[in-house]
Amino acid sequence: MSDKxxxxxxxxxxxxxxxxxxxxxxxxxxxxxxxxxxxxTPSSEIAEHMSIRLPQVNGHFVQFEDEIxxxxxxxxxxxxxxxxxxxxxxxxxxxxVENIGLGMMTETPCVIVNVQRGGPSTGLPTLxxxxxxxxAKWGSHGDYEPIAISPSNVQxxxxxxxTAFNLSEQFRLPVTFLMDETLGHMSERLVIPTKAKxxxxxxxxxxxxxxxxxxxxxxxxxxxxxATAGExxxxxxxxxxxxxxxYPVISAEAxxxxxxxxNDKIRLNKSKIIKLDEYMLDDAEIALISFGSxxxxxxxxxxxxxxxxxxxxxxxxxxxxxFPDERxxxxxxxxxxxxxxxxxxxxxxxxxxxxxxxxxxxxxxFKLGGAIHTPKEILDEIESRVK
Amino acid sequence: MNKENVELxxxxxxxxxxxxxxxxxxxxxxxxxxxxxxxxxxxxxxxxAGFDPKKVSVVSGIGCTGRIAGYLNFDSFHTTHGRAIxxxxxxxxTDPERKVIVVSGDGDLFAIGGNHFIHAARRNADITVxxxxxxxxxxxxxxxxxxxxxxxxxxxxxxxxxxxxxxxPDLAASCGAVYVARWTALDVRRTKESLVEALxxxxxxxxxxxxxxxxxFGRRNQLAEGKIILEYFxxxxxxxxxxxxxxxxxxxxxxxxxxxxxxxxxxxxxxDHLLHLQKIAKESASKGVRL
Amino acid sequence: xxxxxxxxVDRRRKKPEWPAFIDIxxxxxxxxxxxxxxxxxxxxxxxxxxxxxxxxxxxxEINEKGYHPPKLIDGKTFDDCAECHFCELICPEFSIFVxxxxxxxxxxxxx
Numbered sequence: 001m002s003d004k005x006x007x008x009x010x011x012x013x014x015x016x017x018x019x020x021x022x023x024x025x026x027x028x029x030x031x032x033x034x035x036x037x038x039x040x041t042p043s044s045e046i047a048e049h050m051s052i053r054l055p056q057v058n059g060h061f062v063q064f065e066d067e068i069x070x071x072x073x074x075x076x077x078x079x080x081x082x083x084x085x086x087x088x089x090x091x092x093x094x095x096x097v098e099n100i101g102l103g104m105m106t107e108t109p110c111v112i113v114n115v116q117r118g119g120p121s122t123g124l125p126t127l128x129x130x131x132x133x134x135x136a137k138w139g140s141h142g143d144y145e146p147i148a149i150s151p152s153n154v155q156x157x158x159x160x161x162x163t164a165f166n167l168s169e170q171f172r173l174p175v176t177f178l179m180d181e182t183l184g185h186m187s188e189r190l191v192i193p194t195k196a197k198x199x200x201x202x203x204x205x206x207x208x209x210x211x212x213x214x215x216x217x218x219x220x221x222x223x224x225x226x227a228t229a230g231e232x233x234x235x236x237x238x239x240x241x242x243x244x245x246x247y248p249v250i251s252a253e254a255x256x257x258x259x260x261x262x263n264d265k266i267r268l269n270k271s272k273i274i275k276l277d278e279y280m281l282d283d284a285e286i287a288l289i290s291f292g293s294x295x296x297x298x299x300x301x302x303x304x305x306x307x308x309x310x311x312x313x314x315x316x317x318x319x320x321x322x323f324p325d326e327r328x329x330x331x332x333x334x335x336x337x338x339x340x341x342x343x344x345x346x347x348x349x350x351x352x353x354x355x356x357x358x359x360x361x362x363x364x365x366f367k368l369g370g371a372i373h374t375p376k377e378i379l380d381e382i383e384s385r386v387k
Numbered sequence: 388m389n390k391e392n393v394e395l396x397x398x399x400x401x402x403x404x405x406x407x408x409x410x411x412x413x414x415x416x417x418x419x420x421x422x423x424x425x426x427x428x429x430x431x432x433x434x435x436a437g438f439d440p441k442k443v444s445v446v447s448g449i450g451c452t453g454r455i456a457g458y459l460n461f462d463s464f465h466t467t468h469g470r471a472i473x474x475x476x477x478x479x480x481t482d483p484e485r486k487v488i489v490v491s492g493d494g495d496l497f498a499i500g501g502n503h504f505i506h507a508a509r510r511n512a513d514i515t516v517x518x519x520x521x522x523x524x525x526x527x528x529x530x531x532x533x534x535x536x537x538x539x540x541x542x543x544x545x546x547x548x549x550x551x552x553x554x555x556p557d558l559a560a561s562c563g564a565v566y567v568a569r570w571t572a573l574d575v576r577r578t579k580e581s582l583v584e585a586l587x588x589x590x591x592x593x594x595x596x597x598x599x600x601x602x603x604f605g606r607r608n609q610l611a612e613g614k615i616i617l618e619y620f621x622x623x624x625x626x627x628x629x630x631x632x633x634x635x636x637x638x639x640x641x642x643x644x645x646x647x648x649x650x651x652x653x654x655x656x657x658x659d660h661l662l663h664l665q666k667i668a669k670e671s672a673s674k675g676v677r678l
Numbered sequence: 679x680x681x682x683x684x685x686x687v688d689r690r691r692k693k694p695e696w697p698a699f700i701d702i703x704x705x706x707x708x709x710x711x712x713x714x715x716x717x718x719x720x721x722x723x724x725x726x727x728x729x730x731x732x733x734x735x736x737x738x739e740i741n742e743k744g745y746h747p748p749k750l751i752d753g754k755t756f757d758d759c760a761e762c763h764f765c766e767l768i769c770p771e772f773s774i775f776v777x778x779x780x781x782x783x784x785x786x787x788x789x
Contacts, residue, residue, distance in 0.1 A: 055668035069473035076477025229462040238465035398713040418720035423770025575767040
């Protein structure tokens with residue numbers, strides 16, 4: 001069989017598939033050509049799907065000996081010139097955090113899918129959780145600003161992972177894609193558009209000669225151009241604090257410049273990154289803030305509450321990090337209660353409490369893991385607040 | 388006849404300076420440390436092996452040896468402790484023509500990085516691993532390591548190391564490396580020739596270079612200067628090409644073997660397998676792609 | 679005081695006298711040039727100890743960092759260097775190196 005017919009990386013058409021498969025196809029559509037991973041429930045389907053599809057589209061699938069190697073191999077593949085991803089769950093992400101820190105410090109674009117499950121430790125391998133939100137922000141040591149995106153349905157698993165790849169390339173950092181087991185294993189309709197309709201962003205490449213190139217010199221957007229191996233630029237990549245040339249400089253002055261910039265490039269560009277979905281918030285007196293699978297139940301609760309005449313709305317967080325402090329503070333001026341349904345013991349709730357600065361009541365609706373909220377549970381909470 | 392004495396000619400640039408990053412020499416290594424000579428040998432070997440410098444990438448881990456990547460003027464990657472090898476695998480499969488060289492220390496490659504080493508050798512990843520073995524963790528002050536011999540004194544083995552160390556060539560050979568050699572830092576010429584062979588070899592090649600570390604190893608073990616460590620190597624190293632790697636372990640004050648121990652042809656590499664998979668995958672997809 | 683070659687690793691050997699099969703003075707042989715970047719030297723003594731022609735020793739002068747770089751032994755010239763490049767290969771500091779001039783070797787200069 002000749003190679004004349006190229007196997008497409010975008011399977012245009014209507015499909016009925018799971019969140020995991022949608023995420024894998026979305027990555028392929030975004031141009032991913034390397035997957036380095038290790039099996040872990042509930043993300044193994046992504047690896048399995050990539051093992052079938054990546055070689056078809058001239059990519060490479062490598063199953064490594066552990067998650068630590070996977071993350072390192074991922075970074076190596078990106079510096080070799082490809083777009084790379086991995087997929088894991090809580091315990092695997094814990095192993096990867098050191099190298100995620102390396103990715104942050106060296107400003108390496110890649111996507112890490114975390115299909116969250118019950119934790120901590122081995123926890124509930126086959127059941128849902130949303131307990132790795134704080135880990136996506138604080139997992140690795142040191143100061144860095146991450147981006148974390150959370151889809152709520154199978155179509156978004158496809159669309160938003162392309163956004164994740166685009167943001168990682170635009171801002172040069174590892175992006176965490178926070179799915180959960182319910183979403184990963186549920187089946188829904190997926191519509192994949194034509195390749196031409198999918199917007200892809202690629203990393204900035206250097207425009208000067210190797211003699212003039214400074215790997216970590218930036219303009220106003222604080223994002224440096226990225227030369228990769230084999231292009232004649234003799235790149236220097238190190239996890240040590242470094243100067244514009246990429247050479248290690250062990251001093252407080254270099255730290256000020258280096259670490260401040262990798263944080264500021266996200267902090268000062270929050271408006272370009274944050275994505276929110278607002279449902280019936282205009283005249284709301286009670287607001288729900290949720291994300292991922294629990295946002296689906298929250299939306300159901302909002303609809304039922306509205307039928308009963310309760311003025312409630314939903315702010316669905318699509319980007320969990322950077323956290324949308326400003327919008328939530330605005331909301332706090334408008335509503336008298338904010339309820340946060342989440343499948344953990346209080347992670348986004350804490351962030352909301354911090355963001356409202358005491359202007360309004362914040363209460364979490366917690367399920368510790370293993371089951372998603374029912375709309376009725378959330379509705380009961382809403383109704384108790386109305387009295 | 389009273390001739391005027393001839394002086395060595397004073398210079399300010401070295402012929403290999405083009406291969407070293409500007410402004411980084413003098414390097415941070417101690418006086419009497421063999422890492423500088425090993426750098427010279429690696430650069431000469433890369434030149435002699437005839438690679439396009441644009442296609443050469445050097446990956447290192449953490450430690451004194453790990454700093455070498457920061458001095459060499461190729462695509463240099465200084466990664467986290469122990470993870471140079473999987474990083475190198477990611478780098479090497481993305482371009483089959485790229486020559487990826489991993490240079491790191493004994494602790495970085497065989498303690499924290501041990502798992503990655505054995506899998507890379509098993510899969511015959513197309514990389515060359517150069518391990519500079521100085522028998523301890525030098526950069527952090529001289530702690531005992533997986534290659535410290537029995538009776539060696541280090542900062543975390545104040546009563547002498549009690550444990551059996553790794554026999555590195557044996558480990559590499561048993562995991563499937565296609566080229567295994569050990570040299571000392573004194574034997575620069577043979578090391579260079581061996582490195583040329585290892586670099587040109589397709590597949591997982593491993594070269595162990597016994598290095599001199601006077602500051603944290605030598606001073607604690609009656610080998611207080613670099614020149615004395617080299618003298619120790621000269622006395623104890625015995626050239627034994629092709630000997631069974633089971634017998635090349637190093638013990639205190641005994642002879643040890645150096646030479647080329649393993650040189651196998653015709654083993655398929657990881658890159659070969661991945662490219663083969665692409666072929667099979669496309670053939671199977673010709674009947675239609677399923678989501 | 680410079681402690682020159684009193685270390686235990688001093689392996690100066692007695693050179694044997696070779697019979698002269700050819701009259702070297704008839705031929706033009708270009709000597710190599712041995713260079714030293716004095717400020718880089720860290721006095722490890724490896725070039726001095728391992729030079730097979732034993733033409734180097736520690737000098738009395740010190741460089742910026744207080745180390746004694748090597749010098750040619752009094753009476754030795756570049757003609758005594760065998761161009762083996764061992765000092766260049768083993769120097770850990772990229773300090774000493776040998777350049778072999780590309781000139782015509784072996785021309786007969788007189789009968």
